[in-house]
Amino acid sequence: MDAVILAGKVPSQDDPLYLYTQGQAKAMIDIAGKPMIQWVLDALGNADDIGYVLIIGLNPDCDLTCNKSMHFIPDQGDLLQNAKAGLQHTLTRNSDPQHVLFTSSDIPTITSEMVNWRVEETRKQEQDIHFTVVERHTMETRFPDANRSYVKLKDYEFCGGDLHFIRPALVEEDEIWRRLIAARKNPLKQASLLGFDLLLLLLLGRMTLKDAERRVCERLGVSGQACISPYAELAMDVDKPHQVEIVRQELSKKRIPTV
Numbered sequence: 001m002d003a004v005i006l007a008g009k010v011p012s013q014d015d016p017l018y019l020y021t022q023g024q025a026k027a028m029i030d031i032a033g034k035p036m037i038q039w040v041l042d043a044l045g046n047a048d049d050i051g052y053v054l055i056i057g058l059n060p061d062c063d064l065t066c067n068k069s070m071h072f073i074p075d076q077g078d079l080l081q082n083a084k085a086g087l088q089h090t091l092t093r094n095s096d097p098q099h100v101l102f103t104s105s106d107i108p109t110i111t112s113e114m115v116n117w118r119v120e121e122t123r124k125q126e127q128d129i130h131f132t133v134v135e136r137h138t139m140e141t142r143f144p145d146a147n148r149s150y151v152k153l154k155d156y157e158f159c160g161g162d163l164h165f166i167r168p169a170l171v172e173e174d175e176i177w178r179r180l181i182a183a184r185k186n187p188l189k190q191a192s193l194l195g196f197d198l199l200l201l202l203l204l205g206r207m208t209l210k211d212a213e214r215r216v217c218e219r220l221g222v223s224g225q226a227c228i229s230p231y232a233e234l235a236m237d238v239d240k241p242h243q244v245e246i247v248r249q250e251l252s253k254k255r256i257p258t259v
Contacts, residue, residue: 001049001050001051001097001098001099001100001101001119002050002051002052002053002054002089002090002093002094002097002100002101003044003050003052003053003054003100003101003102003103004053004054004055004056004083004086004089004090004100004101004102004103005027005037005040005041005044005053005054005055005056005103005104005105006056006057006079006082006083006086006102006103006104006105007025007026007027007037007055007056007057007058007104007105008025008056008057008058008075008076008082009025009026009027009057010023010024010025010026011026016240016241017029017238017239017240017241017244019241020241020244025057025058026105026106026238027057027058027105027106028058028062029238029244031108031238031244031247031248031251032247032248032251032252032254034108035062035064036105036106036108036238036247037055037058037064037105037108038064038065039108039109039110039251040103040104040105040107040108040110041053041064041065041066041070042066042067042112043110043111043112043114043115044066044068044101044103044112044115045065045066045067045068045112046067046112047112047115047116047119048112048116048119049116049119050068050101050115050119051068051069052068052069052070052071052093053066053068053069053070053071054070054071054072054073054086054089054090055070055071055072055073055105056072056073056074056075056076056082056085056086057074057075057082058072059072060072071089073085073089080177083102083166084171084177086100086102087100087166087168087170087171088171090168091168091171094168097168098167099122099130099165099166099167099168100165100166100167100168101115101118101119101163101164101165102163102164102165102166103162103163103164104162104237106162106237106238106239107162107163107233107234107235107236107237107238108238108247108251109233109236109247109250109251110163110231110233110234111233114163114231114233114234115163117231118132118163118165118227118229118234121227122165122227125225127167127223127224127225128166128167128170128222128223128224129164129165129166129167129170129217129222129223129224129225130164130165130166130224130225130227131160131161131164131165131224131225131226131227132160132161132162132163132164132226132227132229132234132235133156133158133159133160133161133209133226133227133228133229133235134158134159134160134161134228134229134231134232134234134235135156135157135158135228136150136157136158136159138229138230138231138232139159139232139235139236141232142232142233142236143232143236143246145242145246146236146243146246147240147242147243148235152205153205153207153208153209153212154205154206154207154208154211155208155209156208156209156228158209158228159235160235161229161234161235162234162235162237163229163234170222173221173222175221176220176221176222209226209228212226213225213226
């Protein structure tokens with residue numbers, strides 16, 4: 001399976017992470033002696049079913065390593081265009097891939113065992129999109145100071161993870177991409193993709209996770225499934241300075257002492 005790492009974000013001067021990046025890519029923030037993305041590459045490189053890694057948004061001379069074949073392409077401008085480019089790249093390599101794994105570069109506490117588990121869960125159900133969520137209790141037990149935002153449904157309260165799977169054939173579904181791209185900077189259009197009735201039910205907490213999953217997929221014309229992860233690490237993304245310090249402290253325990 002191919003894996004795509006989205007690594008194009010460069011924090012602006014008004015972003016709290018600019019102090020750590022100074023105009024460089026967020027993916028290269030030092031975390032316990034390694035660029036943040038290197039921890040993600042180590043997890044993917046040691047995962048059983050990952051054979052190839054595509055990095056979108058960094059240059060090949062950034063001194064990264066991976067146990068699997070690695071390729072770089074430039075940032076395409078925004079998240080949706082990067083995702084589409086990742087799918088198209090996979091199709092040029094493989095005429096009939098089942099899924100592509102997408103991850104961000106800012107979840108450095110993941111491990112290869114977690115990646116293996118998530119791949120196996122995806123293979124149990126043949127859906128167009130498999131996305132990851134983490135329950136609030138799981139997240140706050142593992143990382144009590146992470147201060148994540150949560151969505152409250154009738155049966156779950158969760159935050160979004162950063163490890164997802166997409167069937168590459170979706171790149172040919174022009175109408176889906178047209179609607180998503182048109183809506184990406186317009187809140188009203190974003191809402192219209194889901195429908196105001198669905199948003200109201202979400203806001204009132206009257207919808208279950210399965211209800212939300214089914215209705216969103218119906219609106220977009222795809223099949224999909226939410227996977228509840230027992231691993232909080234899949235949602236421990238680094239967006240704020242205190243989260244940088246959390247993962248630095250966590251991963252400093254994994255460094256091999258020098259003699």
